[in-house]
Each structure stands twice: as C-alpha cells, then as structure tokens.
Amino acid sequence: MERTERQRRNHPPYRSAAPSDSAGSSTSTSRRSYSNRSRNTDYKHSKYNTNGNLSFEDDADWRSRRSSDSKIYLQKLEAKEDDVGHDGRSHFDLPPVLVGTCPSMCPEAERAQRERLRDLAIFERLHGNPRKTSPDLAVKKFCRTMVAKSDQALDVRPLPVLEKTLKYVLSFLDTKEQPFEVIHDFVFDRTRSIRQDLSVQNIVNEKAIYMYEEMVRFHVTSHQKLLNGDSNSNASSMHHLNMQQLSKALITLLNLYEINRTNGAIFENEAEFHSLYVLLHLDSNSQATGEPLTLWFRTLRSPAIKSKEMCFARTILRYFRMCNYKGFLCTIGAEASNLQYCILEPYVNEIRALALSYINNGGYKLHPYPLVDLSMLLMMEESEVESFCKACGLVTSGDELGNMSLPTKQTTFSCPKGAFQRCSFVKLK
Structure with missing residues (x-):
C-alpha cells in the first residue's frame, strides 16, 4: 500500500480537464486565425482608401x-x-x-x-x-x-x-x-x-x-x-x-x-519630382509606374503631401478622372511647371476633345458657339480652334461679318485616332 501511495503521488492520475486544455489551445489558434483575418481585411480596405480627409500620418508604424x-x-x-x-x-x-x-x-x-x-x-x-x-x-x-x-x-x-x-x-x-x-x-x-x-x-x-x-x-x-x-x-x-x-x-x-534623409525635411526639388510620379499615373488605363498610387500616398511624409507641387498633382488627378475639363485646363495654366507640363501635354488635347464633345452635344442647335469663346475655354489660339474642330469631325461656319462659330448637335464628332496635332496653350490673363 505504501508503494501504491508513492506511485500515486509521483504519477498523478490523468485529469479529465485535459481535453478542455486541448480545446483551449484550439480556441486560441482559432482566435489567432480570426485576428489575422481581421488584420488582413482591415489592410485590404485601408490600402484602397481614397478618402482625402484621411491623414497618412495617422499610421503609427509607417x-x-x-x-x-x-x-x-x-x-x-x-x-x-x-x-x-x-x-x-x-x-x-x-x-x-x-x-x-x-x-x-x-x-x-x-x-x-x-x-x-x-x-x-x-x-x-x-x-x-x-x-x-x-x-x-x-x-x-x-x-x-x-x-x-x-x-x-x-x-x-x-x-x-x-x-x-x-x-x-x-x-x-x-x-x-x-x-x-x-x-x-x-x-x-x-x-x-x-x-x-x-x-x-x-x-x-x-x-x-x-x-x-x-x-x-x-x-x-x-x-x-x-x-x-x-x-x-x-x-x-x-x-x-x-x-x-x-x-x-x-x-x-x-x-x-x-x-x-536625416532630419525629416524634404530636399529642394523633391516635391516636384514626387508630383511627376503622380502625373505619370494620370491615366488609370495606362501602364502603371511602380506601386499603385493608393499605396504609394501612404508612404509619403507630411511635408511632401502638403507641398504646392503635390497639391497641384492631386488636383489635376482628380479633375482628369472626373472629366472636369475647365478645372483641368485652368489649373494647368495657372500652376504647372515646365516639367509638369511636359508630362501633361499629351492629355491637354484629349481633354479639349472631351470639352468639344460636351459643347457639341449640350448646345442649342439654333445658337452656334462662337470660336472666340471656344478658344478661351480650350485655352488655345483662335486660329487653331477651327483646325482642331475639323480634326474632331466638326465643321465650322461664318456669318456675314466674318465671325466664325461652331454649329452644335453635329452627329459627325469623333475623337481623332492616334496622336493629336500639337496646339499652343494660351494662359488666361
């Protein structure tokens, strides 16, 4: 009996609680898996978040x-x-x-x-x-x-x-x-x-x-x-x-x-070159350069995000994707640097053609649109507006005083295939 008692003390009996410990381990694993799924879901939504009010500085570990x-x-x-x-x-x-x-x-x-x-x-x-x-x-x-x-x-x-x-x-x-x-x-x-x-x-x-x-x-x-x-x-x-x-x-x-970078400040030309990266992503259908903008914006520091060059690039990006032709052209005329305009120039005539289609489809048939007003809207020389209209399949007409205008509601409008002929860009005074 003494031997049995010693064996009992040295080798305690199998506890019925063991299965619940195992279950607890399974629950812990399940809990971790759920936590990982939650984090992945949060990241999935956050990386495509385009809310302009979200501060990229709020991410503590970025x-x-x-x-x-x-x-x-x-x-x-x-x-x-x-x-x-x-x-x-x-x-x-x-x-x-x-x-x-x-x-x-x-x-x-x-x-x-x-x-x-x-x-x-x-x-x-x-x-x-x-x-x-x-x-x-x-x-x-x-x-x-x-x-x-x-x-x-x-x-x-x-x-x-x-x-x-x-x-x-x-x-x-x-x-x-x-x-x-x-x-x-x-x-x-x-x-x-x-x-x-x-x-x-x-x-x-x-x-x-x-x-x-x-x-x-x-x-x-x-x-x-x-x-x-x-x-x-x-x-x-x-x-x-x-x-x-x-x-x-x-x-x-x-x-x-x-x-x-040593003290968190940005270099003299850094903001402009960051803006060029954004402008290269202007057309979402074109081949992207590097990582997507929604992810890339999250990596930028506050001084770069708030710089006038980056504010310009983000404004242009928004206007272009909203098809706001007036805001797009006016912002370029007022703020674009030479380097920024070099990237934006191929899109200028594309936006002009879009504006021309809106005017043609939305105008009154009995009230032709004067080319002098159209040249101010499209920010180009009046002498080039007529040839630009012809390139888009539209005909112009003149009155007895020689004033040229664009009759609207024409059904022959078509965006030119291939590259546009280069036109001047006239800034408003």
Missing part, C-alpha cells in the same frame, strides 16, 4: 517601416535594371568594395576597341573620322554585360568623372546641328552608362541625387519632344524606351531621397 525598408526597396528596384550581376543580385546588394579609377569619360581599352570596330557616335568622331576619337570626345557606352568585367577598376569611372561626363553629355541637348532623335539616342545611352557606374560603386549620396535629378529631367523633356516629333515607328520605339528609363530613374531618385 515611418519605421519606410525607414527600415527604404534601402531594401531601392535594392529590389535596382535589381530590375539591366545592370545586375551574374548571381541575380543588384549592385546595391553588394558591398561597395569597387571604387572606379578610370580618369576619362571612356576607358582606354573600350575607346581603342570602338575605334577598330568603327563604333563611334557622330559626336565622338575626331574631325568626322568614324575610326578616330579622343579622350575629350569618347564617352563610355552602356553595356549589358558590363558586370562581367566590373572587377576592373580602370573600367569604372569615379564620382567626379561621372559628374563631368553627365555635364558634357547633357550639353548636346542645346545643339541644333543634328535632329533631336539623333541627340536623344546618344544622350539616352550614355546616361544609362552613368547610372550603371553609379550602381556598380553603390554611390547613393546627395551628389547622386543631383545627377539623377538631371537625368530624370532629360527623360521628361524627351517625353514631350518625342511625342511631338515625327510619328514614325523609330520615334515611337524611342518614346517607349524613354518612358521605361524615365520610370526606373524616377523611382530610384525618390528612394535616394529617403535614404539620404
């Missing part, structure tokens, strides 16, 4: 997430560039062990090879000779397989040389001796090479920010000029490639701002 993930995000972004290593990692994932030592704009070995192959751009030829160049003319080309020889410091230009090279390359944008397509092809390739050398050396300081700003400006102005140039297949292809590099360079620039 700052820490943005700060800790900014460099990781930039690494993932640069991995999408064409200058990734053999193992698939971006150069921002690699330690900055390589410091370029190339003293000139083009490595000597590449310069000699391109002379042998007659692979010299028209701006690099010495006295027009396609087989001769010099260190003052030759500029390093972009090369997809450049990483295979990136261990050679002599093939990589250091930051001071890259700054000098960028200034030299962008100076060709002012020349009138060659068509813009020829100039763009040269500058487009050489700026990609500059970005490649910055990436290889993991240069992400404030000087890199300035250089990226200049390169984004080049792509934005090229966006406008290529659209207004010849409508051949080559120009269309160049425009498509230009938009790709504009997107990549702009997103990298925005993340460079975040990496170099």
Whole structure:
C-alpha cells in the first residue's frame, strides 16, 4: 500500500480537464486565425482608401517601416535594371568594395576597341573620322554585360568623372546641328552608362541625387519632344524606351531621397519630382509606374503631401478622372511647371476633345458657339480652334461679318485616332 501511495503521488492520475486544455489551445489558434483575418481585411480596405480627409500620418508604424525598408526597396528596384550581376543580385546588394579609377569619360581599352570596330557616335568622331576619337570626345557606352568585367577598376569611372561626363553629355541637348532623335539616342545611352557606374560603386549620396535629378529631367523633356516629333515607328520605339528609363530613374531618385534623409525635411526639388510620379499615373488605363498610387500616398511624409507641387498633382488627378475639363485646363495654366507640363501635354488635347464633345452635344442647335469663346475655354489660339474642330469631325461656319462659330448637335464628332496635332496653350490673363 505504501508503494501504491508513492506511485500515486509521483504519477498523478490523468485529469479529465485535459481535453478542455486541448480545446483551449484550439480556441486560441482559432482566435489567432480570426485576428489575422481581421488584420488582413482591415489592410485590404485601408490600402484602397481614397478618402482625402484621411491623414497618412495617422499610421503609427509607417515611418519605421519606410525607414527600415527604404534601402531594401531601392535594392529590389535596382535589381530590375539591366545592370545586375551574374548571381541575380543588384549592385546595391553588394558591398561597395569597387571604387572606379578610370580618369576619362571612356576607358582606354573600350575607346581603342570602338575605334577598330568603327563604333563611334557622330559626336565622338575626331574631325568626322568614324575610326578616330579622343579622350575629350569618347564617352563610355552602356553595356549589358558590363558586370562581367566590373572587377576592373580602370573600367569604372569615379564620382567626379561621372559628374563631368553627365555635364558634357547633357550639353548636346542645346545643339541644333543634328535632329533631336539623333541627340536623344546618344544622350539616352550614355546616361544609362552613368547610372550603371553609379550602381556598380553603390554611390547613393546627395551628389547622386543631383545627377539623377538631371537625368530624370532629360527623360521628361524627351517625353514631350518625342511625342511631338515625327510619328514614325523609330520615334515611337524611342518614346517607349524613354518612358521605361524615365520610370526606373524616377523611382530610384525618390528612394535616394529617403535614404539620404536625416532630419525629416524634404530636399529642394523633391516635391516636384514626387508630383511627376503622380502625373505619370494620370491615366488609370495606362501602364502603371511602380506601386499603385493608393499605396504609394501612404508612404509619403507630411511635408511632401502638403507641398504646392503635390497639391497641384492631386488636383489635376482628380479633375482628369472626373472629366472636369475647365478645372483641368485652368489649373494647368495657372500652376504647372515646365516639367509638369511636359508630362501633361499629351492629355491637354484629349481633354479639349472631351470639352468639344460636351459643347457639341449640350448646345442649342439654333445658337452656334462662337470660336472666340471656344478658344478661351480650350485655352488655345483662335486660329487653331477651327483646325482642331475639323480634326474632331466638326465643321465650322461664318456669318456675314466674318465671325466664325461652331454649329452644335453635329452627329459627325469623333475623337481623332492616334496622336493629336500639337496646339499652343494660351494662359488666361
């Protein structure tokens, strides 16, 4: 009996409460699953919340997430560039062990090879000779397989040389001796090479920010000029490639701002470049650039959100999607910067055609709409209004005094297919 008593004390009997403990564990697991579902549901609704009264500063942990993930995000972004290593990692994932030592704009070995192959751009030829160049003319080309020889410091230009090279390359944008397509092809390739050398050396300081700003400006102005140039297949292809590099360079620039931020303030030009990101998303049917706006707005800091450039971009976005043509055109005329207008110009005639259809369908048949009033509404020269109406399938008429007007209720209206003919933009006084 004593042994039995000791066994009972050392090995207590199986409690009937055990099943309820197991049930409690199951309940706890179920509770956690429900909690996760709740959080996922909340996030699902919050990330598509477009309520303008919601303050993005109310999210308590977004700052820490943005700060800790900014460099990781930039690494993932640069991995999408064409200058990734053999193992698939971006150069921002690699330690900055390589410091370029190339003293000139083009490595000597590449310069000699391109002379042998007659692979010299028209701006690099010495006295027009396609087989001769010099260190003052030759500029390093972009090369997809450049990483295979990136261990050679002599093939990589250091930051001071890259700054000098960028200034030299962008100076060709002012020349009138060659068509813009020829100039763009040269500058487009050489700026990609500059970005490649910055990436290889993991240069992400404030000087890199300035250089990226200049390169984004080049792509934005090229966006406008290529659209207004010849409508051949080559120009269309160049425009498509230009938009790709504009997107990549702009997103990298925005993340460079975040990496170099120290006191929470925004950089001098940061607000304008953030607004360009919004304007590139103007048409919801077009290919998006980076993450959706509804998510992207939540990552912005209050100074950027409240800046006049971002307020302009968000107003334009709202007017465009509401088809408010008067607000859209008047806001552009009053507030748009040169860079912002370069992106918005393709949409201006689209909105003008929309306004023309509203006036044609909503006007009185016995009261033609005067072209002088139409030119003020569309913010364009009166001499261009008649040709614009004809492009939309509408005819104009004149009275005995020579005053031109647009008869309404015409059934021949049609939005022109393809690109509009470029028209002036007249700001109201």
